[in-house]
Amino acid sequence: MTSTSFWFMVLGMALVTYVPRTLPLLLGSEMRLPIWLERWLKLVPYAALGALIFPGILTVDPERPWIGILGGIAAASAAWKWNNFIVSLIAAFLTVYVLS
Amino acid sequence: MGSYTELSKPVDKAVKNETYRQQLWYFAKGIKQGLPIAVGYFPSALAYGVMALAAGLSPKQTILISVLVFSGAGQFMAVNLLSGGAPPLAIITANLVVNLRYFVMSASFSRRLKVNRVLAAIIGFGVTDETFVMNYLADPEAPAGDGSSFDESGPQKEKTAFLPASYVVGVNSIAYAGWILGTCAGTLFAGVLPNGFRAAMGIILYAMFIALLIPAAAKTLGVGGIAAAGGALSWLLSQYLPSGWAMVLATMAAAGLGVILWGKGVDEL
Numbered sequence: 001m002t003s004t005s006f007w008f009m010v011l012g013m014a015l016v017t018y019v020p021r022t023l024p025l026l027l028g029s030e031m032r033l034p035i036w037l038e039r040w041l042k043l044v045p046y047a048a049l050g051a052l053i054f055p056g057i058l059t060v061d062p063e064r065p066w067i068g069i070l071g072g073i074a075a076a077s078a079a080w081k082w083n084n085f086i087v088s089l090i091a092a093f094l095t096v097y098v099l100s
Numbered sequence: 101m102g103s104y105t106e107l108s109k110p111v112d113k114a115v116k117n118e119t120y121r122q123q124l125w126y127f128a129k130g131i132k133q134g135l136p137i138a139v140g141y142f143p144s145a146l147a148y149g150v151m152a153l154a155a156g157l158s159p160k161q162t163i164l165i166s167v168l169v170f171s172g173a174g175q176f177m178a179v180n181l182l183s184g185g186a187p188p189l190a191i192i193t194a195n196l197v198v199n200l201r202y203f204v205m206s207a208s209f210s211r212r213l214k215v216n217r218v219l220a221a222i223i224g225f226g227v228t229d230e231t232f233v234m235n236y237l238a239d240p241e242a243p244a245g246d247g248s249s250f251d252e253s254g255p256q257k258e259k260t261a262f263l264p265a266s267y268v269v270g271v272n273s274i275a276y277a278g279w280i281l282g283t284c285a286g287t288l289f290a291g292v293l294p295n296g297f298r299a300a301m302g303i304i305l306y307a308m309f310i311a312l313l314i315p316a317a318a319k320t321l322g323v324g325g326i327a328a329a330g331g332a333l334s335w336l337l338s339q340y341l342p343s344g345w346a347m348v349l350a351t352m353a354a355a356g357l358g359v360i361l362w363g364k365g366v367d368e369l
Binding site: 071079 | 140143156161169170173180188191192196198199200201204205206210214223227296297299301302307312313314317318323328331338352354356359363366
């Protein structure tokens with residue numbers, strides 16, 4: 001990756017991360033959006049999580065896609081049972097580590 | 101920008117009357133509260149560092165991204181897409197889409213915050229999934245360390261008290277420190293980690309997403325449905341498009357579908 005395209009990527013990422021975080025704090029609670037847009041924004045995180053997890057999780061071990069699936073099931077079960085971020089990460093990590 | 105004038109009003113009395121010592125006390129309190137986040141970030145950031153080097157970035161570039169971006173999901177995604185050969189513009193667009201959730205979080209967070217523009221600009225940088233939850237549910241007046249300062253009643257409880265800015269800055273700072281230190285450790289130890297260990301790190305990103313999704317889906321079934329639609333569309337589109345764009349389009353379409361099918365139900369979320 002050339003230095004120019006690296007800087008373009010980093011500064012672009014920084015911008016599209018910083019602006020959504022900060023803009024609502026600057027505008028305060030006065031901010032009003034059309035109702036459909038507010039609903040859409042509310043659902044985007046969940047849709048994004050789904051689209052990020054699948055089919056990407058199959059590429060954890062591209063030769064053996066089931067390893068990613070089993071790791072995901074471990075993470076989901078741990079999250080369901082304990083609702084704890086770190087425990088889920090450890091459960092998934094150990095599952096994949098043991099299997100591969 | 102008419103809404104800006106609202107901010108020039110005098111800030112809430114309780115917040116303004118904070119003396120220097122009080123501010124320091126709240127800052128220390130925030131650090132204490134945020135420490136578990138930092139401890140959790142360390143291994144995730146370490147994994148990011150390892151993967152970034154594997155994707156061809158230099159240690160300097162890897163750390164610079166953590167310093168300037170500070171977003172677990174976004175950085176992991178960038179590294180993933182980068183190793184798949186995606187162009188920078190696709191990476192930025194995919195980041196924008198996953199980051200829209202920050203917009204929603206900061207919009208609710210703003211109800212607990214009354215600060216000037218400079219502080220808003222500083223606090224905004226530190227809004228992540230974890231710091232948001234910690235700050236939003238916090239009761240800074242409760243004694244630290246006994247667990248009671250983390251309010252378990254959840255967001256449905258009316259939150260009216262404004263948070264001291266120094267407390268929020270404390271929580272965000274320690275989380276940021278954990279993220280940076282973890283990244284540095286990742287770039288240092290990438291070479292010495294055993295192979296299986298490195299391979300297993302690939303799952304951490306997905307485990308993170310799953311751990312974010314499951315509690316929400318368990319509470320509201322529709323949320324799980326939206327995520328499932330996003331996954332199905334993303335898989336379908338990835339047959340025809342590069343995975344970055346497939347993910348972005350699938351997200352926008354699945355959320356749109358949710359708005360159309362669910363309508364008013366979304367407001368209850």
